Amino acid sequence: MRNLMVTGGAGFIGSNFVRYMLEKYPGYYIVVYDKLTYAGRLENLQDVAERFAGRYAFVRGDICDAAKVRETIRAYNVDTVINFAAESHVDRSIMNPDAFIKTDVYGTYVLLEAAREFGLERMHQVSTDETYGEVQTGRSKETDPVAPRSPYAASKASADLMVNAYHVTYGLPVTITRGTNNIGPYQYPEKVVPLFVTNAIDDLPLPLYGDGLQVRDYQYVLDHCEAIDIVLHKGEIGGIYNVGTGTEMRNIDMARLILRLLGKPESLIQLVRDRPGHDRRYALDVGKIRALGWEPAHTCEEAIEKTVRWYVENEWWWRPIKSGEHYREYYRRQYEGREIK
Ligand code: NAD
Ligand code: DAU
Numbered sequence: 001m002r003n004l005m006v007t008g009g010a011g012f013i014g015s016n017f018v019r020y021m022l023e024k025y026p027g028y029y030i031v032v033y034d035k036l037t038y039a040g041r042l043e044n045l046q047d048v049a050e051r052f053a054g055r056y057a058f059v060r061g062d063i064c065d066a067a068k069v070r071e072t073i074r075a076y077n078v079d080t081v082i083n084f085a086a087e088s089h090v091d092r093s094i095m096n097p098d099a100f101i102k103t104d105v106y107g108t109y110v111l112l113e114a115a116r117e118f119g120l121e122r123m124h125q126v127s128t129d130e131t132y133g134e135v136q137t138g139r140s141k142e143t144d145p146v147a148p149r150s151p152y153a154a155s156k157a158s159a160d161l162m163v164n165a166y167h168v169t170y171g172l173p174v175t176i177t178r179g180t181n182n183i184g185p186y187q188y189p190e191k192v193v194p195l196f197v198t199n200a201i202d203d204l205p206l207p208l209y210g211d212g213l214q215v216r217d218y219q220y221v222l223d224h225c226e227a228i229d230i231v232l233h234k235g236e237i238g239g240i241y242n243v244g245t246g247t248e249m250r251n252i253d254m255a256r257l258i259l260r261l262l263g264k265p266e267s268l269i270q271l272v273r274d275r276p277g278h279d280r281r282y283a284l285d286v287g288k289i290r291a292l293g294w295e296p297a298h299t300c301e302e303a304i305e306k307t308v309r310w311y312v313e314n315e316w317w318w319r320p321i322k323s324g325e326h327y328r329e330y331y332r333r334q335y336e337g338r339e340i341k
Contacts, residue, residue: 008085180244184221210274
């Protein structure tokens with residue numbers, strides 16, 4: 001494993017992963033392959049291009065474009081694909097699932113076909129706890145069936161099934177990680193934590209869905225990156241690994257913590273109409289990844305604290321996004337008239 005193609009590497013988790021891997025493995029070369037949708041931004045990799053010149057390249061391309069995927073694998077002598085490329089926001093999948101089917105399902109198939117054709121050493125799929133669907137009690141294990149409930153989750157579960165099918169049918173060396181909610185630097189401010197932090201900084205309301213009692217496991221993005229690294233190097237071929245802190249936090253408590261850290265009043269929390277089909281709780285059993293020697297370095301609270309600090313210190317990154325027409329149009333569509341009076 002030496003020449004990595006990181007698809008979706010200009011997005012939130014992908015860009016953190018690229019930086020992490022280039023720092024850790026001086027012998028690795030990384031080509032980021034990314035379509036640069038609204039969520040993919042070259043600013044996320046600005047320092048990487050400077051710091052790792054000679055070991056890093058960027059190719060703008062769509063994972064659905066089989067010819068360009070093949071051309072890139074050939075040109076960079078790629079031996080490993082790590083697929084972060086996806087449409088990743090649940091609310092957008094509810095508004096319009098089309099791009100989710102194209103990228104998350106068909107795009108993954110294109111990568112699998114290319115991996116098979118070139119005999120790659122590994123195709124790693126970055127997946128999500130949402131594939132299990134909501135869990136009222138207990139914790140999802142890797143052997144549990146998938147039961148996705150949103151178009152986003154269904155697209156990711158479909159991809160996982162196809163990845164597994166390529167392993168079983170063609171012997172393709174694959175691995176899958178299913179992560180919980182990541183937070184940290186460079187997360188597009190449509191996702192709840194960066195949305196709430198940046199709104200709170202500007203004294204704007206925090207739109208909390210429903211009763212705010214939904215449960216998530218907010219993990220620090222670099223912990224997730226480290227877990228992917230461990231699975232790449234020590235994971236069992238064909239294996240699925242859950243990744244998260246193994247603890248849980250209610251959304252209302254996440255919102256209160258953010259406000260406390262910023263010294264803002266709780267009156268900024270505004271209950272709004274719930275997300276349709278909103279999964280009440282996700283909870284993962286993370287025993288399998290822990291058995292490989294991985295442990296998260298941050299609790300949910302520590303992850304939130306670090307994330308708040310990053311957004312306070314990096315207004316240069318998020319202010320242009322939030323003031324842009326694309327974001328403002330999305331925000332209007334998603335939130336206007338949604339307040340519960
Ligand atoms: P993101 O939306 O920030 O980034 C996605 C990236 O993929 C962007 O750079 C975008 O330009 C690129 N992309 C989208 N469509 C593409 C296409 N057709 N071809 C090439 N590139 C394309 O997403 P993220 O939060 O960084 O998530 C990365 C991956 O991790 C996704 O697969 C997601 O399902 C998974 N995941 C995310 C979380 C989370 O909490 N954010 C948790 C678990 C798993
Ligand atoms: O669980 C892993 C998943 O986490 C990833 O696979 C997805 O890519 C990622 O987007 C995330 O999905 P969620 O739907 O959990 O994340 P989001 O940040 O959209 O919402 C987190 C919780 O906060 C969820 O219960 C919905 C709630 N929420 C969200 C938004 C955007 C609100 O209450 N208000 C909001 O405005």
